[in-house]
Amino acid sequence: MSGYRIEGSTGLWEIVVGLEVHAQVISQAKLFSGASASYGGEPNTHVSLIDAGFPGMLPVLNAECVAQAVRTGLGLNAEINLFSRFDRKNYFYADLPTGYQISQFAHPIIGTGTVEIELADGTVRHIGVTRLHLEQDAGKSMHDQDPTRSFIDLNRAGVALMEIVSEPDIRSPEEAGAYLRKLRQILRYLGTCDGNMEEGSMRADVNVSVRKPGEEFRTRCEIKNVNSIRFVMQAIEVEAARQIEVWESGGTVDQETRLFDSARGETRSLRSKEDAHDYRYFPDPDLLPLVIEQPWIDALKAALPELPEAKRARLEAEYGITRYESGVLTVEQAVADFYETVARDADARLATNWILGDFFAALNRTGRSIENSPVSAQALRELLGLISDQTINGKIAKDVLEIMVETGEAPLQIVDREGLRQVTDTGAIDAAIADILAANADKVAEYRSGKDKLFGFFVGQTMKAMKGKANPAMVNDALKKQLAE
Amino acid sequence: MRGFTIATALEALDKREITASWLFDTCANAITTHDGTLNSFITPTLEQGRAHAKAADDARAQGKTGPLLGIPLGIKDLFCTTGVRTTAASRILGDFVPPYESTVTQNLLDAGAVFAGKTNLDEFAMGSGNLTSAFGPVQNPWKRTGSEAALVPGGSSGGSAAAVAGGLVLGATGTDTGGSIRQPASFCGIVGMKPTYGRCSRFGTIAFASSLDQAGPMTRDVTDSAIMLGAMAGFDPRDSTSVDRAVPDYRAALERGVRGMRVGIPKEYHAPGMSPEIEALWTQGIDWLRAEGAEIVDVSLPHTKYGLPTYYIVALAEASSNLARYDGVRFGKRVPAETLDALYEATRAAGFGAEVRRRVLLGTYVLSAGYYDAYYLRAQKVRTLIQRDFLSAFENVDVLLTPTAPSAAFATNEVPDDPVQMYLNDIFTVPASMAGVPAISVPAGLDGQGLPLGLQLIGKFFDEETLYAAARVLERSAGFTHVPALWAGAAA
Numbered sequence: 001m002s003g004y005r006i007e008g009s010t011g012l013w014e015i016v017v018g019l020e021v022h023a024q025v026i027s028q029a030k031l032f033s034g035a036s037a038s039y040g041g042e043p044n045t046h047v048s049l050i051d052a053g054f055p056g057m058l059p060v061l062n063a064e065c066v067a068q069a070v071r072t073g074l075g076l077n078a079e080i081n082l083f084s085r086f087d088r089k090n091y092f093y094a095d096l097p098t099g100y101q102i103s104q105f106a107h108p109i110i111g112t113g114t115v116e117i118e119l120a121d122g123t124v125r126h127i128g129v130t131r132l133h134l135e136q137d138a139g140k141s142m143h144d145q146d147p148t149r150s151f152i153d154l155n156r157a158g159v160a161l162m163e164i165v166s167e168p169d170i171r172s173p174e175e176a177g178a179y180l181r182k183l184r185q186i187l188r189y190l191g192t193c194d195g196n197m198e199e200g201s202m203r204a205d206v207n208v209s210v211r212k213p214g215e216e217f218r219t220r221c222e223i224k225n226v227n228s229i230r231f232v233m234q235a236i237e238v239e240a241a242r243q244i245e246v247w248e249s250g251g252t253v254d255q256e257t258r259l260f261d262s263a264r265g266e267t268r269s270l271r272s273k274e275d276a277h278d279y280r281y282f283p284d285p286d287l288l289p290l291v292i293e294q295p296w297i298d299a300l301k302a303a304l305p306e307l308p309e310a311k312r313a314r315l316e317a318e319y320g321i322t323r324y325e326s327g328v329l330t331v332e333q334a335v336a337d338f339y340e341t342v343a344r345d346a347d348a349r350l351a352t353n354w355i356l357g358d359f360f361a362a363l364n365r366t367g368r369s370i371e372n373s374p375v376s377a378q379a380l381r382e383l384l385g386l387i388s389d390q391t392i393n394g395k396i397a398k399d400v401l402e403i404m405v406e407t408g409e410a411p412l413q414i415v416d417r418e419g420l421r422q423v424t425d426t427g428a429i430d431a432a433i434a435d436i437l438a439a440n441a442d443k444v445a446e447y448r449s450g451k452d453k454l455f456g457f458f459v460g461q462t463m464k465a466m467k468g469k470a471n472p473a474m475v476n477d478a479l480k481k482q483l484a485e
Numbered sequence: 486m487r488g489f490t491i492a493t494a495l496e497a498l499d500k501r502e503i504t505a506s507w508l509f510d511t512c513a514n515a516i517t518t519h520d521g522t523l524n525s526f527i528t529p530t531l532e533q534g535r536a537h538a539k540a541a542d543d544a545r546a547q548g549k550t551g552p553l554l555g556i557p558l559g560i561k562d563l564f565c566t567t568g569v570r571t572t573a574a575s576r577i578l579g580d581f582v583p584p585y586e587s588t589v590t591q592n593l594l595d596a597g598a599v600f601a602g603k604t605n606l607d608e609f610a611m612g613s614g615n616l617t618s619a620f621g622p623v624q625n626p627w628k629r630t631g632s633e634a635a636l637v638p639g640g641s642s643g644g645s646a647a648a649v650a651g652g653l654v655l656g657a658t659g660t661d662t663g664g665s666i667r668q669p670a671s672f673c674g675i676v677g678m679k680p681t682y683g684r685c686s687r688f689g690t691i692a693f694a695s696s697l698d699q700a701g702p703m704t705r706d707v708t709d710s711a712i713m714l715g716a717m718a719g720f721d722p723r724d725s726t727s728v729d730r731a732v733p734d735y736r737a738a739l740e741r742g743v744r745g746m747r748v749g750i751p752k753e754y755h756a757p758g759m760s761p762e763i764e765a766l767w768t769q770g771i772d773w774l775r776a777e778g779a780e781i782v783d784v785s786l787p788h789t790k791y792g793l794p795t796y797y798i799v800a801l802a803e804a805s806s807n808l809a810r811y812d813g814v815r816f817g818k819r820v821p822a823e824t825l826d827a828l829y830e831a832t833r834a835a836g837f838g839a840e841v842r843r844r845v846l847l848g849t850y851v852l853s854a855g856y857y858d859a860y861y862l863r864a865q866k867v868r869t870l871i872q873r874d875f876l877s878a879f880e881n882v883d884v885l886l887t888p889t890a891p892s893a894a895f896a897t898n899e900v901p902d903d904p905v906q907m908y909l910n911d912i913f914t915v916p917a918s919m920a921g922v923p924a925i926s927v928p929a930g931l932d933g934q935g936l937p938l939g940l941q942l943i944g945k946f947f948d949e950e951t952l953y954a955a956a957r958v959l960e961r962s963a964g965f966t967h968v969p970a971l972w973a974g975a976a977a
Binding site: 049052053054055056057058059060061088090092093094097098099100150152278280281282285286287288 | 564565571573578581583584585587687688689690691692694695696722723724725726802803805806809810812814815816825826829849852853854857861
């Protein structure tokens with residue numbers, strides 16, 4: 001159990017959080033129509049007559065969206081329900097064309113599963129997933145386009161969403177953040193949702209309550225539509241503080257829906273339980289129950305990509321990297337792929353250090369992501385190869401990487417043009433050392449009289465004289481030899 | 486036009502005795518002459534129809550054929566038709582012109598049919614007398630002997646029934662949710678077929694109750710019904726409830742006869758207070774089938790009495806949700822207002838008639854929190870029991886024979902004030918709708934006042950062929966050659 005507690009005037013409080021995540025399914029077409037499900041586009045350009053709720057139009061289920069939900073269920077180690085059903089959730093709103101949202105209320109396609117999270121201190125917790133169901137997104141109302149009218153954009157109307165509901169197992173803002181990051185990571189690995197919260201393709205409704213440790217659950221409030229992980233964590237914090245304040249001042253928390261105002265750092269009441277809609281759920285008579293078969297699920301399972309936890313374990317075993325390193329390298333699938341391209345059949349330790357160090361630094365500096373990295377995995381692999389086969393030394397390699405980032409040239413091309421090959425000619429190294437020792441006779445004398453630290457000075461001078469290209473080990477050997485004479 | 490059925494017109498067209506243009510003009514003239522009185526069309530499409538008839542003649546001249554090539558039909562104004570106003574007989578759709586064609590009407594167009602226009606109906610198909618149309622009531626072409634009183638054609642497909650009975654078109658499409666094809670067919674002395682749920686696509690047909698709505702043909706005789714259903718039916722991937730099953734040659738089944746066929750007579754259909762004339766006609770129907778070699782079997786459908794109440798729960802629940810899209814936001818009528826909620830209220834108050842409002846309210850109520858289990862869920866369970874009744878009956882018999890409606894057509898001023906009394910019109914038709922099985926109404930005789938009465942045959946799932954075979958025997962035995970008042974003394 002997490003030890004996160006909030007100190008109130010009456011003692012310590014524990015927070016209880018459950019998350020409902022709406023994740024937009026990656027698919028060509030919408031859940032029940034052939035219209036494009038892609039983000040953006042001029043308003044009302046990705047809309048079929050079905051999405052717009054025209055008379056006589058009927059929904060036809062998109063099989064790919066079902067497959068995506070099943071893949072996600074498999075990724076969450078969840079029960080896959082062979083029988084599920086679509087219900088209508090009835091309410092009136094201008095951006096809900098049919099007057100009902102098609103959702104899965106009574107019989108979701110995915111049942112209970114779990115998400116394993118890891119906290120900063122290394123604690124591992126399992127957060128239960130209650131269910132995952134498929135449903136349609138609504139359109140978008142725009143109230144700021146005209147002084148007297150509202151405009152409606154139906155591009156999003158009918159796009160498939162997965163609503164992933166967690167158990168109230170989360171006990172701190174940190175855990176909520178870790179759960180969302182992990183869920184997003186799994187969805188991205190599976191290719192079932194891009195997890196892009198800025199574009200709204202992942203949003204969370206946050207259920208928060210507080211209690212004294214050991215108590216039963218108290219009344220919860222639902223904070224709707226929070227659109228970043230940071231805001232989810234902030235919203236939990238301020239809402240918990242508000243509820244503690246209410247309880248401690250002798251009041252009671254009312255079950256209600258609230259909004260998080262990130263600018264003011266507070267939650268505000270949206271509607272109370274009494275004003276809650278009566279959605280009049282009933283099975284959608286336009287759609288047959290959804291019945292899927294085990295062999296189909298098995299085929300989807302066989303084709304699933306390697307998931308984060310499995311990948312971590314394998315990278316640790318195959319490349320001898322630490323738990324911390326495997327965590328960083330598997331945050332995104334593309335990073336792990338990049339890493340493996342560089343490290344496979346190479347010096348894995350060298351590859352790990354370079355990717356986590358200089359390469360990530362270069363990405364940060366240039367503001368690029370792994371997908372549009374200025375240096376390809378192949379090029380980085382070549383660069384590290386040049387170190388391993390002693391064509392260049394490590395220090396020169398850093399300079400070469402800088403040039404690669406800037407120009408995109410191949411490492412060997414840079415090395416040759418700039419004449420950066422490592423000098424392994426003992427004659428040249430000896431000559432350079434002889435010159436330096438001759439020019440610094442006083443320091444040679446000091447060294448020989450016991451001032452060992454001066455060895456570094458001679459190395460530095462030699463490397464400088466050789467423009468950094470000398471093989472460091474050979475310089476060391478030659479220096480020792482000449483100084484001993 | 487009374488002279489031609491679809492079958493005989495097709496023959497005459499094939500033999501070049503008539504042209505599609507002549508046929509269409511004859512229909513157009515009948516519409517012009519009589520529809521001021523009947524009001525069976527909301528939107529006649531005579532100009533477009535003439536062009537299509539001409540195109541049909543050209544196609545025939547080039548040797549092309551089609552199962553309905555050149556046949557003038559009426560289309561219930563619940564089917565969306567590209568470029569032609571589609572109203573559902575409601576003000577709320579305003580002058581809505583769909584940019585798409587329903588699958589059923591597209592199938593008919595592909596078969597070569599020529600549309601004379603969109604026929605009147607009860608608003609959103611909600612009614613049994615065609616009295617709830619925003620475009621005024623339809624008059625039945627039939628009148629009581631010696632009376633000039635206008636009678637209702639039944640509903641909801643009242644315009645289609647009146648137009649076919651009146652000879653304004655050779656056939657018409659209807660939709661049947663709880664009897665909306667069969668009851669008006671019975672009232673107007675024509676044949677009305679509600680096929681198995683899933684047989685005809687619902688795509689592009691304005692929904693009343695999705696789990697019950699089914700399109701079907703309304704025709705002068707059984708042969709025409711078989712021809713027309715063959716053209717309307719078929720799997721449609723755009724309707725998830727449509728069934729992927731080959732459409733048989735219904736016409737080929739017509740003359741199979743009933744020898745050895747087991748005909749069930751459900752005892753629960755002897756409704757208390759049913760007119761002796763209808764009881765007598767039913768007995769007559771039994772005798773006809775027996776005389777042709779059918780074996781008559783008494784059967785029980787024990788949950789029949791729950792059919793009507795559960796139908797009105799399921800159908801109205803679905804309707805309350807299906808009609809939510811008529812909100813004044815994207816198409817149809819809009820009454821502007823200050824707020825969104827006010828816009829909804831003003832638009833829907835002005836756009837929906839009283840019966841539609843009543844049904845939307847009832848449907849909303851039965852789905853509401855706290856009532857769902859008691860009404861909707863229970864009704865669905867009873868629906869399963871009703872379905873089971875039919876399935877077990879059909880283990881013993883091939884078809885069921887019942888009356889179609891508890892009365893003949895009535896006058897507008899005889900309409901009961903109590904809507905529940907009006908709902909009783911569907912008492913014999915609703916159970917087959919709830920079960921999803923096919924049923925056909927065949928004109929079988931006249932009552933004492935000279936009004937047509939129909940008998941209903943109910944069949945097994947997707948066994949429309951057996952229904953047609955039995956219906957054809959009833960038709961031949963009944964020898965129903967009576968003509969409506971509209972035609973009395975007039976040359977056809």
